[in-house]
Amino acid sequence: MTEEAPLTDDARLVARAQAGDPSAYDELVIKYSPRLYGLLYHMTSNHEDTNDLLQEVFAKAYRSLSGFRGKSSFYTWVHSIAVNMAINFLKKRGKRFHMSLDDVDSNVQNDKDFIELTANSTPVREADLSELQQRLNEAMQKLSHDHRAVVTMFDIQGMPHAEIAAILGVSEGTVRSRLFYAHRQLQNYLEEFR
């Protein structure tokens, strides 16, 4: 699938939704809720907060849809809304929260990265998967909101630097420098696995 085809589909759905077709917006919700869920979940590390935020994101996007002029893709636009709402939520939440993590899909055991990491020569071979998950999330929560956002989008969701820059409204250089700093921070937090 080329990059143009999804944009065209989204543009058509957005036009129909702007014209008052609720089923078109439902299709956009179905299409983007998994990705936006992942973004919000990895930034908040709490399933309940993620569910509430996801509702708010789509509600706000719907209210603002009439003002969407298509200067960026709907994908970029709605991700920008999600990131901003997540950061605002985290600022209000502060440090008083508890992690409410989703279960790890059993397919992880077939992932090549998982296999490599649990091989004999890697530091995490003895770690229980749930403990690893816990420690990673703790380390992620210690990052600043901006650094956590770039790590979530680049490392977890696999977005390219250019896409992240467009969503955050910063330069690609800023994205790269934030990633570099965040990785150094995470390495320090996970030092005990060495």
Next chain:
Amino acid sequence: MRDEDDQISKLLRLKRYEQPRPGYFEDFLKEFQNRQRAELLKRPLWRVMLDRVSAFREQLTASQLSYGAASVAVLMIATVFTVDMLRAPLEPGGPALAAVSPSGGFGPTPFSGTSGAMHSSFNRLASAPVSQSVLSLEEPGLQEPQLSLRPRVDSASLHQPRYILDSRPASYDAPFDF
């Protein structure tokens, strides 16, 4: 350093396997729709109207706004022009007045749409001496007439017809002769 960074990236990539329960996203859409309906019902009517007006205004383009403003301007000009036209017969110099001179003379009135018969009658009447107070805007050289909306009454005009009906003084009408 590079290897450690690579390991961090791999660990982070594994987090994408953290997923909500099966069926979550299907239920999410229903929950979202229910929530939207509930919000619409909760919102006050004035808020709904305000949002609709705001959305309508956002949809208006510059050309549409210009067209609307131009239409309003044209309507206003037309209204002012129409009001001026309706008021014109009541103002000085209008064709509806016939001033009566104290000396009894009846000068030509500035009727613009006078019929031929009426015009000839006025010509007869105009043969009488014309006082300076005759209202006539079509007679150059005359002094500016003194306008009066009511017939003037003085001793000299007591025996003169005060009102003109159908181009003839009313008192000249012959009584009914059965």
